[in-house]
Amino acid sequence: MEELIEKLKEIRDDIDFKTETKMVESGLLASFDIIQIVAMISEEYDVKVPISELIPANFNSVEALYAMIQKLEDE
């Protein structure tokens, strides 16, 4: 999780990823950020994030993001 937060900080250093729980719903994360996050996940974790997973629930918090990556790694 810490490693993921570090990588996310490289994309958006103005967001407190440890505490935010509504990053998409509150408008903190925009679609351009999501593209960069998906590219980072693909590079760092070697998993492809399908478009159907690009829903607010998966990007609202770092925990949700981490859970999605683990789910995709298991598939």
Next chain:
Amino acid sequence: MSFTSAAFACFLILTIVIYYLFPRKNYQWIVLLVASYVFYLWADIRFLFYIVFTTVTTYLATRKITQINLATKAFIIENKNSLTREDRTAYKAKAKRKTRNWTTLCLLLNFGILFFIKYFNYLSYIASRVFNLSSVSLNLLIPLGISFYTFQSMSYVIDVYREDTEAEQNIAKLALFISFFPQILQGPISSYNQLAHQLYEPHRCEYRRIKYGLELMLWGFFKKLVIADRAAAAIQAVTNSPYEFNGTVLTFTVLLYALQLYADFSAGIDIIRAIAQMLGIDMIQNFRQPYFATSLNDYWNRWHISLGAWMKSYIFYPIALSKGANRFTKAVKNSFFGKSKVGAYLAVVLPGTIASLIVFLVVGIWHGAGSKYILFGIYNGIIIMLSTLFKPCFEWVNRFLHINVKSFAHHAFQIVRTFILVCIGNITDLIWSARDFLPWLRKIITEQNFIAAKEQIGNNISLCKPDYILLILCTLLMFAVGVLRENNPSIPLRTIFEREGTFTQWILIVSCIIVILIFGIYGPGVQASEFAYAQF
């Protein structure tokens, strides 16, 4: 049947009464289906062909896609011992091709009809100008809400293709999802997973829901009848002959239009959500304080949210995350240029910015046929493209000038800057054709004269002093509501309202009704203006 008409009020009361008194709760949705078709065909019986065509093609395509998927899964399970991994992959790929073909056919048919009836005359006119031929103009009937219901049903087709949702087996239920009467004319564009199950579930009449719905509806009528329709008359007086006015009047018109457009569209959506709420159905939010946005990109995440979500899901992400985009990113990253910080950044964001430009072109075309709509798309697309590409430069400037980006002053600056950009983009709505855009801008920048403007407004615009005072007070009220919502995003305004005693609540509700009755633009002799987005 306009939402603001007496006929609609009777229709709605009758629908709600029958809906809740219907003895077989499992078939309650049939009441909604009948009401939806009555409402829609009330405008013009000839609309029937178009909506039935979309319903039938959507139904057939999604059923076929599901059949292919089920048959593929069954075949693989049946033959799991005899099939190699390569065989399974090849079999799945073949099935995917078939489902893709059905999806493509359905999309082509439905978007083809939409495109043909909305753009044929315009394209014919353009072709006649370019090739010096006589123009062919067809007297085409454009069904109300066709853009909304086509987008909603095609999102369902793509979701079934992506296996994000199951295909509906009952065509009548699907017909309701496509035609649900509160939303068919101006959205919000809902996904099947979000809306459909709510439409088909049984619902019991709840006092709380009816009360909440009526409160939201009142707020909608207030914005529509007191603010939007009052401002609309003044705006029309200027847009009919803009070159008779100086830049100050045009600036005033652009600001008034920002108020009118938001009041009108958000009022329509509030009324739609209120009706759905009274029927036991929760519809998605379509606005999140758009004029508090800190960038144009942020604005489009707050304005017409359901259209934005549609564009993201079915155009933006598929392009930005496509194999081609991925190959481009990898190629740039592996190149000499990609080793630099700028190169690495561009490698990741460039496909997204191109996708964004395409999205805004489509949004422009979605809004209508005409050069001004294309200009609207290009204007928004290019600003967002440039702001994303140069984001590191802006951040560098902020650091260099020691600007505290978390200060209130910087936040306020971002909001004002975005509002100005939005207003400039809105000029495309006020002009007749794209070629009027620069003259409008030139006048706004160079022809500022307050005293002359006061005279021009007094001579040509029918609003009087009390109207302006009322509009200013209403704007302040909407601003205050916006601040409350913005500062308490997790607490609905209604919760704050509910904290007040019953007596205070009713005083406010009755006051709102009185304000609408006294200051609303309605009644005999008044041609109630349609909701701006109902034309799409």
